[in-house]
Amino acid sequence: MQSYIGFMTLGASVGGFRLGDMLIQLATFLILLILLKKYAWGPLMNMMQKREEYVAGEIDAAEKSRKEAETAAKEAQAQLLQVKQEAQKMIEDAKNAGVKQEQDIIETARKEAERIKLQAQAEIQNEKELAIQALQSQVASLSVLIASKVIEKEISEQDQEKLINEYIKEVGEER
Template sequence: MHSYLGYLTIGATVGGLRVGDMLVQLFFFLLLLYFVKKFAWGPLMNKMQEREEYVAGEIESAEKSRLEAEKASIEAAAQLNNVKLEAQKLIEDAKSAGMKQEQDIVESARKEADQIIQAAQADIQNEKEKAIQALQDKVASLSVLIASKVIEKEISAQDQEKLINDYIKEVGEER
C-alpha cells in the first residue's frame, strides 16, 4: 500500500526531541508575539479602548444634554405660563382703562353739553331783555312821534302863529 503514496499526500511523523526545533519554535513564537502585538493587536486594542471611551463620553454627554433639555422645557413652560398670565392681566387692564375712559368721556361730554345749554339760556335771556328794552325805547319814541303827528294835524295856522309867538315870547322873557 505504501508504494502507492504519491508526491502530494497526507502524513505525519512523531519526530524526536530535537533541541534545534525547540529553539526555532521558541524564537519564532516570541518573534511573532512581539510583531503581532506591535503591528496588529496593539493598535486594534488601542482602537477598541478609544472607541469604548468615546462611546462612554457620548452617552454621558447625551445624558447631560437630555437633562438640560428637560430643564429648558420646564423653564419654557413656566415662562409661557407667566406670559399668558401677563397677557391676561394686560387685557383686563386695558379693558378697565377703556371702560373708565368711556365713562370719563361721557361725563365730560354731558358737562360740556350742560354748560353750553346754560350759556345758551343765558344768552337767550339776555337777548330777550335787550329786545324788551329796545322795544320799550321804540314804543316811547313812537308814541311821541304819533303824538306829534296827531298834534301837527290839529293845529291850525292861527294857532301855529300863536304858538310861534308864544315861543318867541317865552324866549324873549327868558333873556
C-alpha cells in the same frame, strides 16, 4: 543500532515517522509558541485591551454627552415655555391696559361732553333771560310810545309805570 533506528522510525514501510524529528519539531513548535506568546500575542492582546478600553471610554463619553444634551434640551424647552408664558402674560397685560385706557378715555370724553352740555344749557338760559329782559324793555318802550300816540293825551308818569308793569306781567305770564 538497527533496533534503535527501528524504534525511532514508526511505520517505516509507509514512509515512516521519525520520533526524534517529531520531538525536535515539537520542541521548536513549543519554543515558537512561547516566543509568539511573549513577543507577539502578549503585545497584541495588550493593544486589543487598550483599544477595547478606549472604545468603552468613547462610548461612555458619548453616552454622557447624550445625557447632557438631553438635559440641556429639556432645560431649553422649559425656558422656552416660561418665556412663552411670560410673553403671553405681557400681551394679556397690554390688552387689559389698553382696554382700561380706552374706558378711561371714553369716560373722560363722556364727562367733558356732559360738562359742555350743562355749560351750553346754562349759557342758553342766560341768553334767554337777557333776551327776555331786552325784549321786555323794548316792548315797554314801544308800548309807551304806542299808548301815548293812541290815547293822544298825556298820561302821568305814575300811570305810565303802572301800565308798563302790568304789560310786563302779562308778557311774563304768557311765556
